[in-house]
Amino acid sequence: MQFPLRIAGIGAYLPATIVTTSELAERFGVDPGLIERITGIRERRYAGAETALTMATQAAQQALANANYALDSIDLIVVASAGMHQAIPCTAALLQNALQAPVGRSACFDLNATCMSFMLALQLLAPLINSGVYQRVLLVSSERASVSLNPHEWESTALFGDAAAAVVLERGDGSSSLQHSQFATWSNGSDLIQVRGGGTAQHPNAADTTPDMNWFMMQGPLAFRFVLREMQQFVERFLAELGWQNSEIDAVIPHQANRHAIEQVQARLGFQPDQVISNLATRGNCVSVSVPLALAEAVAAGRIQRGNRLVLLGSGAGITLGAVALIY
Incomplete structure (x- = not known):
C-alpha cells in the first residue's frame, strides 16, 4: 500500500x-x-x-x-x-x-x-x-x-x-512516498541468531544465567543458507507487486550483513553493481543502523537525490525478511 x-x-x-x-x-x-x-x-x-x-x-x-x-x-x-x-x-x-x-x-x-x-x-x-x-x-x-x-x-x-x-x-507532498513494503518471519529459524540473556527467561540475577548467555550467538552458515533459500522468492514477489522494473530503481540499499549477502542481492536479483549501495567495508554490520546509515551517507555524498526510487532490503533475527520501496 x-x-x-x-x-x-x-x-x-x-x-x-x-x-x-x-x-x-x-x-x-x-x-x-x-x-x-x-x-x-x-x-x-x-x-x-x-x-x-x-x-x-x-x-x-x-x-x-x-x-x-x-x-x-x-x-x-x-x-x-x-x-x-x-x-x-x-x-x-x-x-x-x-x-x-x-x-x-x-x-x-x-x-x-x-x-x-x-x-x-x-x-x-x-x-x-x-x-x-x-x-x-x-x-x-x-x-x-x-x-x-x-x-x-x-x-x-x-x-x-x-x-x-x-x-x-x-x-x-506527492513527490515523496513509501510505495510498497513487505515483511515476513520464519520463526523456525529463530534459534539461529540469539542473545539468550537479558530478558525475563534468563534474567541477569537468576542463578542459572551464565555469562555466555549474554553474548551474541549466531550460527552464521546456517543463517545465511536459511535467508538465501527464502530471499529470492520473497523479493521477486515484492518487486512484482511494486511494479518497478529493475532498471527503474536508482539505488538498492541492502542490510550490510556481510559481503556474501550483498553479492547475492546483486547476482540473484539482477541488479547492476552501480545500483547497490554498500558501506560494509568501512562500517561493518551495524544491525538496525546499517540501512539508514548507508542511506544517510549516500545522501550526503550526493549519490541519492530527491525523486530517486529506492529499494531497501534485508533480513534479521527471527528470521525476518523485509523490503521497502521509497521515492526519496
Whole structure:
C-alpha cells in the first residue's frame, strides 16, 4: 500500500574509535586476509565513552538540523533498534530527555525487529503519519553491538560495528512516498541468531544465567543458507507487486550483513553493481543502523537525490525478511 511519506531530514553518528580487521585478527590469532575475504570488512567503529543513547542523541540532532525543524515540532519519537539503552524506560523516552525536547509534547516508544527495526518502523509509521495521528516523527536507530560480541568467536565479532542514524518523517507532498513494503518471519529459524540473556527467561540475577548467555550467538552458515533459500522468492514477489522494473530503481540499499549477502542481492536479483549501495567495508554490520546509515551517507555524498526510487532490503533475527520501496 502506498503512503505519502517524506524524509525531511537525515543524520548519522559514528564513534571515533576505528577497529581494523588486522587488529581483530591479531587478537584472535587469525589471518587478517581470511577475515576480510569472508566478511568483506576492513574496519568498523566501536563506541568508547559513547552509549546507545548518546549516539542516538547526536544522530537525532543532526537529522533535526538537516530538516531545519525545532524539537517542539516533533510529536512522536521512536527508537527502532535491537539493543536497548536500558530495560526500562524505553530508549525513546530517555532520548526525549537527552534532547531536552518539550516534555508532554511528544509520545515515545521503542520498536525491536533486530536488523529490520528501522525498515519495519517506516512501514508502521507511514499510515500513522498519513492519517494525521502524528504530524512529524523523529525515528532513530542506535546500536552499540560491540558490548555483546563473544570475545572467543571471531566469526561473528568481525562482522559488527557501532553507529546511530536518524530521520525526521512527515507526510509527503506527492513527490515523496513509501510505495510498497513487505515483511515476513520464519520463526523456525529463530534459534539461529540469539542473545539468550537479558530478558525475563534468563534474567541477569537468576542463578542459572551464565555469562555466555549474554553474548551474541549466531550460527552464521546456517543463517545465511536459511535467508538465501527464502530471499529470492520473497523479493521477486515484492518487486512484482511494486511494479518497478529493475532498471527503474536508482539505488538498492541492502542490510550490510556481510559481503556474501550483498553479492547475492546483486547476482540473484539482477541488479547492476552501480545500483547497490554498500558501506560494509568501512562500517561493518551495524544491525538496525546499517540501512539508514548507508542511506544517510549516500545522501550526503550526493549519490541519492530527491525523486530517486529506492529499494531497501534485508533480513534479521527471527528470521525476518523485509523490503521497502521509497521515492526519496
